Amino acid sequence: MSDTTASKKVLFEITEENLDTGLRGIPVSTVYTSEVDPGEGLHYVGYPIADLADLDPEAAIYLLLYKKLPKRGELSAFKKELVKRAKVDKRVIKLIQGLPKEGHPMEWLIAGLTFAGMLCKSENNDYREDALNVIAQMPEIVAAIYRVRSGWGKPIRSRPRLGLMENFVQMLGVPGADPAKLTRLMRVFYVLHMDHGGGNLSTFVGKAVASGKSDMYASLGAAMAGLYGPLHGRANQECLEFLEKAGTNDADTIEQFVRDEFAAGRSIFGFGHAVLRAEDPRAGIQYELGKELCPDDSLYQRAVIMRERAVKVLKANPKVKNPYPNVDAVSGTLLRACGLADSEFYTVLFGLARCSGIAAQIVDERLVHRGGKGVAIYRPSDIPVNQPHRRLKKKAAQA
Numbered sequence: 001m002s003d004t005t006a007s008k009k010v011l012f013e014i015t016e017e018n019l020d021t022g023l024r025g026i027p028v029s030t031v032y033t034s035e036v037d038p039g040e041g042l043h044y045v046g047y048p049i050a051d052l053a054d055l056d057p058e059a060a061i062y063l064l065l066y067k068k069l070p071k072r073g074e075l076s077a078f079k080k081e082l083v084k085r086a087k088v089d090k091r092v093i094k095l096i097q098g099l100p101k102e103g104h105p106m107e108w109l110i111a112g113l114t115f116a117g118m119l120c121k122s123e124n125n126d127y128r129e130d131a132l133n134v135i136a137q138m139p140e141i142v143a144a145i146y147r148v149r150s151g152w153g154k155p156i157r158s159r160p161r162l163g164l165m166e167n168f169v170q171m172l173g174v175p176g177a178d179p180a181k182l183t184r185l186m187r188v189f190y191v192l193h194m195d196h197g198g199g200n201l202s203t204f205v206g207k208a209v210a211s212g213k214s215d216m217y218a219s220l221g222a223a224m225a226g227l228y229g230p231l232h233g234r235a236n237q238e239c240l241e242f243l244e245k246a247g248t249n250d251a252d253t254i255e256q257f258v259r260d261e262f263a264a265g266r267s268i269f270g271f272g273h274a275v276l277r278a279e280d281p282r283a284g285i286q287y288e289l290g291k292e293l294c295p296d297d298s299l300y301q302r303a304v305i306m307r308e309r310a311v312k313v314l315k316a317n318p319k320v321k322n323p324y325p326n327v328d329a330v331s332g333t334l335l336r337a338c339g340l341a342d343s344e345f346y347t348v349l350f351g352l353a354r355c356s357g358i359a360a361q362i363v364d365e366r367l368v369h370r371g372g373k374g375v376a377i378y379r380p381s382d383i384p385v386n387q388p389h390r391r392l393k394k395k396a397a398q399a
Ligand code: NMX
Pocket: 230, 231, 232, 233, 234, 235, 262, 266, 267, 268, 269, 270, 271, 272, 273, 274, 275, 319, 320, 321, 322, 326, 327, 328
């Protein structure tokens, strides 16, 4: 369907059963960056994620923004463009240094994006400019959040020529970590987490906010508030804590632990999905990466056991539509094994990557859809319940 010649073809039917299900299964927009196939999982502009996992993150960003893979010359020009735009106003970093330690790193990220919006956004709300700027600036903002809140010391000077993730890892300066290993992980982590269709919560929220013509930074801040929830992006933190809580690498005890957690009405983190009906290929790629980066790590081995036993338990519960691992099932164990011990920070790493996909989708929705007119302001309808129309009695109204 071309977005300039939308027809009146019936695409789906809504019944009362669809109400209050979080718009599950209801297509609300067209999307040009990525697709989530229930069986095969994520594709970026038609390429399966498994084909792209080892790509330069900058090439993957180029793909989402321009809908084609860059040729060598295009990639080096694009990298130079990002280097030019990587400078973050010093006042943003200063403001981050004043944030309260009680705040969650995601609250810091939301604040950081708000500060950057105040001080770095384009004058005329130029979504294309701001998309490139924010993508280039995010590594420095997130590294500053990491260092300051972790108490590792002052932010480290940005050297964007190193490359997006290479510079990020050098700015983190993680005490005791092997930078080569962490860079290898962060490059793959970034590419896997950039985009996941148009309907995931954070992307949907970011695009909805931008549809009112709020600027890119404010829209991404709102999107990150969506990502902060434990059922969405913060599941990577919760999943690491869930694995720790399991407390053993004995497979049968792990299975019983999952059964008990589920019976108690608690989430089995890292499993299930609203759209996928098979194992998330992003999980499969990370389990494989673990064999390369940390095969002997005890928590990684526990995550591998969980991959089998949690699926077994969830499969036995027909209400769960997808019992398989999702993107968060093993990401935390890899991050920890590569030196990032504090699980509270894992969602800002998700956000670092996801902002690029959301920014690309906002550019499309604001400047490309409907022949360049952009998607209209989001305004779905609702059905009033228990609200019979009535009037204040005159006397009561005057009293
Ligand atoms: N643990 C416990 N309960 C679950 C799980 C799970 N992993 N997956 C589904 N359910 C429950 C769900 O809460 C619902 O219960 P009820 O009918 O009582 O409300 C029922 O099973 C049917 O849910 P589904 O239709 O299978 O899943 P839904 O689309 O509603 O939710 C998730 C999708 C991802 C929110 C859900 O699978 C979940 O809570 N998973 C654990 C949290 C997690 O790993 N989230 C990360 C998702 C990826 N990401 O990064 O965003």
